[in-house]
Amino acid sequence: MTELKALLREVSLLGQASALLGWDQQVYMPAGGAAARGQVLGQLRKMMHERTTSSDVGRLLDALEPMVKDLDPYSDAAALVRLVRRGYERSIKIPKELVIEMSEAGAAGYQAWLQAREEKNFLLFKDHLARQFELARRVADLLGYEDHPYDANLDRYERGLKTADVEALFSGLRERLVPLVRRIAERADAVDDSFLYQHYPQAQQLALAEEVLRLIGFDFQHGRQDLTVHPFCMGVAITDVRLTTRVDENWFSNCFYSALHEGGHGLYEQGLPQEYEGLPLAETVSLGIHETQSRLWENVIGRSRAFWEHFLPVAKKYFPDQLSGVTPEQMFRAVNKSQPSFIRTEADEVTYNLHVMLRFDLEKDLIAGKIDVADLPDLWNAKMEEYLGITPPDDVVGVLQDVHWAGGMIGYFPTYTIGTVASIQLYNAAVAANPDIPAAIGRGDLSGLLAWMREHVHRHGSRYTPEELLERATGSKLDFEPYMAYMEQKYTDIYGL
Ligand code: ZN
Helix, strand or coil: CHHHHHHHHHHHHHHHHHHHHHHHHHHCCCHHHHHHHHHHHHHHHHHHHHHHCCHHHHHHHHHHHHHHCCCCCCCHHHHHHHHHHHHHHHHCCCCHHHHHHHHHHHHHHHHHHHHHHHCCCCHHHHHHHHHHHHHHHHHHHHHCCCCCHHHHHHHHHCCCCCHHHHHHHHHHHHHHHHHHHHHHHHCHHHCCCHHHCCCCCHHHHHHHHHHHHHHHCCCHHHEEEEECCCCCEEEEECCEEEEEECCCCCCHHHHHHHHHHHHHHHHHHHCCCHHHCCCHHHCCCCHHHHHHHHHHHHHHHCCCHHHHHHHHHHHHHHCCCCCCCCCHHHHHHHCCCCCCCCCHHHCCHHHHHHHHHHHHHHHHHHHCCCCCHHHHHHHHHHHHHHHHCCCCCCHHHCCCCCCCHHHCCCCCCHHHHHHHHHHHHHHHHHHHHCCCHHHHHHCCCCHHHHHHHHHHCHHHCCCCCHHHHHHHHHCCCCCHHHHHHHHHHHHHHHHCC
16 A cells, blocks of 8 residues: 555656646746647656556555455545546556647647637637547547447546436526526616726735635635636645636626635635545545535625625725725625626626536537537537527637637536536535524624535545535435525525516
8 A cells, every 4th residue: 555655646746746837837838838838748747647557556456456345435545446446447548649649739729729819710729629629539439438428528527427417407407597597688677787897906806806715715825826818726736726817907706706716616625635645535526526616605605695795895995986885785786697698707607507508518519520610619609699699799709718628628517517506505505504604604704614615525535426425415416406496596586586
């Protein structure tokens, strides 16, 4: 076991270097550094891949498996061996050359995506995108799948998730969400959010974002926040968690809610069990569970009435003129205004999942070869019209808006909706265990909620599967009923439906 742990910790150090270089690539690196950065990241990933697929790992696992087979399957030793075996079996199916190719394609794709956005020209990105889908298909064929090549890609981000599960979840949700969007549209002028669209200077926005991050418990001794094009959170180490955000000086919500969202991810990364750092036991369990944490702080808390009762006076210190005369109730309603919009990351809670469904439909068909990358902008716009009733004026606010496909992250989007749905299940379970939580939010005390998440989600790392973790924490499997009940109640209240 000692030998296996040493090997894993060595790979984890390479992973930390790679994470930091990846963070820098999206935050500070000059565009001209892309090729050199692609090479160094490729080299690091090659070294990690060589170590994790070496026959040493297979030999150690073969020797350890008989020793742990009678232990509690969730004990440190048994869970560790099981997780390493899973990773090993997957890694050995992907040849080293392909790992390097994927890494280089990701670096080149990211730069092409930036360029295409800059020039509002999808054609500059098209071939890079086609290459990413071709690579994703090759990975699916190598990893194997039962029903759909997309399954193998989903499983990279959400262990065990199947295309058919996502289809069932999405069609159930769509049946309830689409009528809600329509009922809200009929009362569109019931909410005034015009005061959110004034001049909010960047420096104050960033300072307020930092203040709200401190309020939810993000530790700046072990993390920081920087600016980027597409906000993300990168856990370099448990003690070094990087958040990124962006600022629109003419809109309050962009930076504020990006910060809360990424801050939620950051709390999860900072809450992982340090005694296992470098081992899979200290890794976040899945993107879906990761997203429960970001959506919780962004929406369930940050867009609640109780939160603004406490936090509006704080925000007014930074923006005394812009928020002059605004009441907590007006703020609560304004930040929840719902209307179809183009950008997923800026979408309200009601329309958000429809953006995810659109991407799922397209990437599933692209990987199966049913549609062609060249037709993507048109297909995108047609789906926007179908789900949200609006057509993007250009590809920057259409098919070019997300960074994921540029970097080869295909099969990632559904985890956003899974996390959004499960965030309500976790919140309800936390409140059932600690009924003071809603009142405490109104007092600006979020420690009880964070403590519950630390205890039931963060500290478990990857010991359980995402499904097991959710069931142990909430007593039930993934279920969209509590989520829809929350949504219908909240929006009936706001819009007087
Ligand atoms: Zn997120």
